[in-house]
Amino acid sequence: MQTETQRSSSGNTLASRVPRLEIRHLVRQFDGRPVVDDVSLSIMPGQVTCLLGPSGCGKSTTLRMIAGVEMQDSGEIWVDGKLICDTVFRVPPERRQIGLMFQDFALFPHLSVAGNVAYGLRGGKDEKRARVVELLERVDLLQFIDGYPHQLSGGEQQRVALARALAPRPRIMLMDEPFSGLDNRLRDGIRDETLGLLKEEDTAVLLVTHEPEEAMRMADEIALMRDGRIVQQGAPYNVYTRPVDRAAVSFFSDANVLNAQVNGALAQTPFGQFLAPGVPDGTNVDIVFRPQHVKIDFDRAGVGPLPTPTDGVAARGTVVRARFMGHESLVEFRMDFDDKILKVTVPNVFLPAEGRVMWLTIRRDRCFVFPTSR
Structure with a gap:
């Protein structure tokens, strides 16, 4: 027989498996064109999920349907x-007990900081004041409680907007590019501060952004959207290292592409052979790899490094341009075999002279082989 404690613990475990937010097969069309097309996802309490994708892919429309300001056609x-x-x-x-945060903080200019945070709160005056004080203390703005929005910096206004959104204790927070209007120097700190508060409140967060770096930094899970659909979903590491297609690679970073044809589960290129298991013979494929996964070697009287199983065959290129980017150097090569540009990034400072001949190899374990879609 279970004790009361065991029953409670079991019940809590069961409850914890129920998503705080779940959307099933949402569809929204405008003039017969699907803007959101069969979108499904779930978010647990305290989890941050990011809807990531280019402008116009349906991210904000999805948020508006969840908030209730837009009605879905189905789902x-x-x-x-x-x-x-x-x-x-x-x-x-x-x-719906859903909080909203947008790029435009939309603070009421005629209300004090306290008035803005208390807006929408229910209860007596003392109860509201206590909640306002609690939240302003948590965002380190209690000293501005009787001030007005125009007296605050952009970062301070953002924190007031956060406190206002948290005040009614929403179960879910919807955030539509809320940090894009902030100075770069403030953005990282305020993002981390905001997420810390939301996680403390056990709030499920759905964040919309078109910036991959922001999604990687903030999200527990990323849902990559394209043309109204979620094309890939998972932990940031998995989405980045196991992209579903060429476009997914390119969305997160620069990408180099080799074109080849498969024969006997192998794709032959000037960099040697690449494995293409399960791809039918005669299929055209794109071999996609990121600039940081290319190795550079010096030319030795017209000879490059010997082939290896890890890096394949070396191909020769000529430096077109080299730039220092702060944390790394970007070197562009014009390749001898097709006269196209291939990009390489190198940690720290590496600035070979224009016109210098060098040899490049590609790490086989960092390449992606996709059937050519065009």
């Missing part, structure tokens, strides 16, 4: 295991 939205919206039943936005 369902669930919060803590309860349906809050389908095409028949709909909980109004103000009853």
Whole structure:
């Protein structure tokens, strides 16, 4: 027989497996064109999920449907295991316990900092004041409690907006590029501070951004969107290192591409052979690799390094341009075999002279082989 403690613990474990937010097969069309096309995802309490993708791919429309300001054409939205919206039943936005943060903080200029944070709070005056003080202390702005938005810096206004969004204790926080308007010097600190507070509150966070670096820094899970659909979803490391296609590689970083044709599960290139298991003979493929996974070697009287299983065959190129980027150097080569440009990044300072001949090899374990889509 279970004790009361065991039953409670078991119940909590079961409850913890229920997503705080779950959307199922959301579809939204404008003028017959699908803007959001069969999007599904779930977010646990305290988890940060990032909808990442280029402008116009449906990220913000998805957020608006979850918030209740946009109605889906089909699909369902669930919060803590309860349906809050389908095409028949709909909980109004103000009853969904969902907080919103956008690039435009939209603070009320005629209200004090305290008034902004208390806006939308219910309860008595003393209860509201206590919640305002608690949150302003947490964002280190209690000294501005009686000030007004125009007296604050951009970073301070952002923290007031965060406190206001947190005040009613939302179960879910929706964030649409909320940090893009901030100075670069402030952005990292305020992002980390914001997420720390949200995790302390056990809030499920859905963040929209078009910046891969921001998504990698903030998210527990990334949902990569393209043309209204989620094309890949998972932990940042997995999305980055196991991209689903050539476009996914290119979205996160510069990418070099070799074109080849498969024969006997091998693709032959000037850099040697690449494995293409399961790809039918005669299939055209793109061999995609990032600049940081190219090795550079010196020319020795027209001879390069010997082939190796790890790096394959060396190919010769001529330096076109070299630039120091701060943490690394970017060197561009014009390759002898096709006269195209190949980009290489090297840690620290490496600035070979224009016109210098060098040899390049590619790490086989860092390449991706995809059937050519064009």
